[in-house]
Amino acid sequence: MRSWYRQRISLEGFWKFRLDERDLGEKENWYGGFESDDVIYVPASWNEQNPDWDQFSSIAWYEKKVFINEEHNNKEAWIIFDGAGYFTKVWINGSYIGSHEGSFTKFKFSIKDKLTFGDFNNIIVRIDNKPDVHNLPPAKELNVTAFDFFNYGGIHRPVYIELADECHVEDLTIHTKANGKLRLKAEVNCNEYDLKIRLMDKEMNNLILEDEIKGAKSRIVEYERSVNNVKPWDPESPNLYILILDVYVNHKLRDSVYERIGFRDVEIRNGRIYLNNRPIFLKGFGRHEDFPVLGKYMYGAVLIRDFYLMKKIGANSFRTSHYPYSDEHLDLADELGFLVILEPPLCYSNINRILNKEEIAKLFSDERYLEKAKSVINEMIKQHKNRPSVIMYSVTNEPPSDIPEVAEFIRKIAEYFKVLDPTRGTTFASHRSINDLALGCVDVISLNYYHGWYTEWGEISKGVSIMLREIEEIHKRFPDKPIMITEFGADAILGLHSDPPQMWSEEYQEEMIRSYVETLMRRDYIVGLHIWNFADFRSTQSPMRSILNRKGIFTRDRQPKLSAKTVKELYSKIKTFLS
Numbered sequence: 001m002r003s004w005y006r007q008r009i010s011l012e013g014f015w016k017f018r019l020d021e022r023d024l025g026e027k028e029n030w031y032g033g034f035e036s037d038d039v040i041y042v043p044a045s046w047n048e049q050n051p052d053w054d055q056f057s058s059i060a061w062y063e064k065k066v067f068i069n070e071e072h073n074n075k076e077a078w079i080i081f082d083g084a085g086y087f088t089k090v091w092i093n094g095s096y097i098g099s100h101e102g103s104f105t106k107f108k109f110s111i112k113d114k115l116t117f118g119d120f121n122n123i124i125v126r127i128d129n130k131p132d133v134h135n136l137p138p139a140k141e142l143n144v145t146a147f148d149f150f151n152y153g154g155i156h157r158p159v160y161i162e163l164a165d166e167c168h169v170e171d172l173t174i175h176t177k178a179n180g181k182l183r184l185k186a187e188v189n190c191n192e193y194d195l196k197i198r199l200m201d202k203e204m205n206n207l208i209l210e211d212e213i214k215g216a217k218s219r220i221v222e223y224e225r226s227v228n229n230v231k232p233w234d235p236e237s238p239n240l241y242i243l244i245l246d247v248y249v250n251h252k253l254r255d256s257v258y259e260r261i262g263f264r265d266v267e268i269r270n271g272r273i274y275l276n277n278r279p280i281f282l283k284g285f286g287r288h289e290d291f292p293v294l295g296k297y298m299y300g301a302v303l304i305r306d307f308y309l310m311k312k313i314g315a316n317s318f319r320t321s322h323y324p325y326s327d328e329h330l331d332l333a334d335e336l337g338f339l340v341i342l343e344p345p346l347c348y349s350n351i352n353r354i355l356n357k358e359e360i361a362k363l364f365s366d367e368r369y370l371e372k373a374k375s376v377i378n379e380m381i382k383q384h385k386n387r388p389s390v391i392m393y394s395v396t397n398e399p400p401s402d403i404p405e406v407a408e409f410i411r412k413i414a415e416y417f418k419v420l421d422p423t424r425g426t427t428f429a430s431h432r433s434i435n436d437l438a439l440g441c442v443d444v445i446s447l448n449y450y451h452g453w454y455t456e457w458g459e460i461s462k463g464v465s466i467m468l469r470e471i472e473e474i475h476k477r478f479p480d481k482p483i484m485i486t487e488f489g490a491d492a493i494l495g496l497h498s499d500p501p502q503m504w505s506e507e508y509q510e511e512m513i514r515s516y517v518e519t520l521m522r523r524d525y526i527v528g529l530h531i532w533n534f535a536d537f538r539s540t541q542s543p544m545r546s547i548l549n550r551k552g553i554f555t556r557d558r559q560p561k562l563s564a565k566t567v568k569e570l571y572s573k574i575k576t577f578l579s
Ligand SMILES: Cc1cc(=O)oc2cc(O[C@@H]3O[C@H](C(=O)O)[C@@H](O)[C@H](O)[C@H]3O)ccc12
Pocket: 147, 148, 149, 322, 349, 350, 397, 398, 431, 448, 450, 454, 455, 487, 532, 549, 551
């Protein structure tokens, strides 16, 4: 939910910063203000802003003074973090405001009672980024993690103060259909009010629908209408509309919020994914939010480059591997017509590095762990539920679901997704292949394969035959479920060449991607291919990685490797709509 009406005070810029490795800050009352000569920029992770902070994965404090005008007195005020973590605590003017766990979802705290209007206010943020096996995703040490990406810490995404009238919209859920059906559910914090609903084209030139609900008294208002002549949203024509909701009390405007929506249908049936009643093929990438110096912040210009590169290469989709991406990231997907598989930060690729089988079974059977997973899923869906680009949820990445307790966990969270959002399908990225016990719990089977890299290394064709045999076996077991390959690829160091193609060379990566795509693109039960990865990204230090994971077909600074040209050629042969 967004607003042009509410006022926002950006807290982007330089903040005072202090490392607190020994956890002294709370005992020494740093929340009232602290001494430090260090400066940091927000938004961006802390690690690469100073080489001395690069390997720092503990507690750090941020401080910034902000002037709040007298005119905002009596308003509702929130401090909103688009993403910070892992564990964030906030104080204003020495008073504790609240805490939040998790780095990749938006969270906010009401601060109106703590602000001083017409004066400066001191904002203090404490971030604890210590690895922990109970974190989502789990980690034991900076370089011993269940996930294959760098454990960046800090205020990674924008933070701001938002001011609204006491009488305001709390939440807005919008459901649409390609035939113009529009359903809306608003949660309004107000006693008696009128609502004005407007639908406009994306450019805001034409008013398509205007309606009113007079004399509403309840907190929840539902509305349904059929809109004539809407243009459906799809990757070829990503037609967006703006839905505006105004709240009036005694004819006076008190709040106005909006969403950018698209009219589209997604269905999974008969072994296919249908968009607007037409079967589709997902061609694209697993991605990361990762960029030099910025860490986990994706600057708008970098996102623009990424989306134009993805378009140029013929991709139509991506997965938010392995955590929900920023609003800006998904705004561009809505705008440029990318189909998104949205994934929460439940990533377990290397969990056996940090827990044994019994410990894994115990963790995944723990009710508190399930509740924590549900909580982050809830936040993720709340934030991105109205996006036309999001067509499906990947409930987890590479869980050890050959263990019955883990399969049961997946069944429960897949069910929870349906409770929160029955309009979208579910999948999860499995790397247990034929041994996975949870493949039947989701609508689409997604498989990650590295035969030819982690196994059958140096022997691509042997790897491809094994992969194909396993997929065919899975298809036999689940003949009605669509299958997509959510990860396949090989590391390549830019400029490393080899004839014949050998591992780590650009030629080996090119041959591996070509072999996988050419083998899989013509099987009619395969509904998507996502190459791992769009671009090189930073990972944990290990003998398996050379600072970066090099499976990108672009480098970390977005220059093409040899395989980029091949992917363009291959993807041009696959149509988005299969009929
Ligand atoms: C050691 C290993 C073997 C294997 O067969 O698969 C596999 C998968 C791993 O993680 C996934 O693959 C990507 C990669 O290794 O490049 C990761 O970057 C991605 O996040 C994972 O989904 C790791 C290790 C292995």
